[in-house]
Amino acid sequence: MRRTDAALLGQRIGLERSGSDEYVKAMLDHFVKQVDNQTYTKLVSEIMERYVDVSKQLEIKSRELEKSDASRREAQEIALIGNWELSLCTKKLWWSDTMYRILETDQSVEPDLMVYFQKVYPDDKKLVNQIYHDMQSGMVPAEYRYRLLMEGDRIKWVQIRFVGSKDSNGMLAKVHGTIQDITSTKAIEEKLEEYNHHLEDLVQKKVAEVSASQMATIHALVKLSESRDDETGEHIVRTSQYCRLLAEKLWEMGAHKKEIDRAFIDGITQASPLHDIGKVGIPDGVLLKPGKLTPEEFEIMKTHTTIGYQTLASIEKKDTGSAFIKVGKEITLCHHEKWDGSGYPKGFKREEIPISARIMALADVYDALRSKRVYKESFSHEKSLGIITQGRGSHFDPLLVDLFLEHDSSFREIFDGTLTGKE
Ligand SMILES: [Fe+2]
Ligand SMILES: [Fe+2]
DSSP: OOHHHHHHHHHHTTOOOTTSHHHHHHHHHHHHHHSOHHHHHHHHHHHHHHHHHHHHHHHHHHHHHHHHHHHHHHHHHHTTEEEEEEETTTOOEEEOHHHHHHHTOOTTSOOOHHHHHHHBOGGGHHHHHHHHHHHHTTOOSEEEEEEEEEGGGEEEEEEEEEEEEEOTTSOEEEEEEEEEEOHHHHHHHHHHHHHHHHHHHHHHHHHHHHHHHHHHHHHHHHHHHHTTSSOOHHHHHHHHHHHHHHHHHHHHTTTTTTTOSHHHHHHHHHHGGGTTGGGGGSOHHHHTOOSOOOHHHHHHHHTHHHHHHHHHHHHHTTSTTOHHHHHHHHHHHHTTOOTTSOOSSSOOOGGGSOHHHHHHHHHHHHHHHHSOBTTBOOOOHHHHHHHHHHTBTTTBOHHHHHHHHHTHHHHHHHHHTOOOSOO
């Protein structure tokens, strides 16, 4: 009501002293009388309706809340989740009924820190003490798992989760949280872990079986060619070791990153024994000839590289993508290629020769130099080292010769059979 209306009203009811208590009271009385009965009833019914509506909603909400509270309690009971609250000032502890079930204690026992600590598994007491310390120094929220020791030496796994609440001064005053009995969850987790280990073992066994059968095939193939050659089984084993050594050293120094990885190292170790597999296709008259070969015979001898390559290429159709066959093909074809392009069968030079074949060439020659053959005596490590050094940049990849010179003692130890694997 505007001031002028109030003055007008005052005049009408005969009160001149506008602004006095009597004036305001009379004005309000008059105003109430002015509100007609109908408007009043409408207002009251509206308010009542709204009230009923609100109370109905409240009723529904409280029923829902009660229900959800009951379900929460039920869920906590089923999941064995106990609630607790600890006052950091008074050290007073409160816990829910489920806590009694978890701790397996009588409901007459008052919630107490000592009662709780006594239940902790001896080896986990240090951890629980630490947790209690962290709580007091404000390190919340947190989550931990530890064991309780129950009657009959039963172990119970629990998971504790808690948060802190601060007082009006912003100081941490209370810590509250849950404790859940996770013994059965833990048992399932352990079973799963056990199962995973079992699966890992199975996979490893299968891999070992496959590589063993792969190696058995290789050795059978190698034996076949070996029976007609003067290269021995030891030559095959040793060249495989030299190849692994050089490949690993290249990998460690980060050279040939595109080609050299773990699969390559395993591939060259397994495939290097195949380097002369093509000799199965060379006639006895050429292969076993003790003297020098005629140029025609040498041409026939050279074909052991392409025969070997073709043999592996035909296998590759059934075994696509394996590093073993890929490296095997490179080695059989190119192990007589030379860095300066004077080798055979393709006359490849430098980087044209696959790194696997360059490694194989050096390994093969070192072992051949050290071994006794029908056409030569065995050479000393020093003499062989000198010959290989002479071939740096002509026969052999200079980087590989440098690596060989750096690790020549390991080559000697492999040949002597005294390598301890310390390098
Ligand atoms: Fe060869
Ligand atoms: Fe060889």
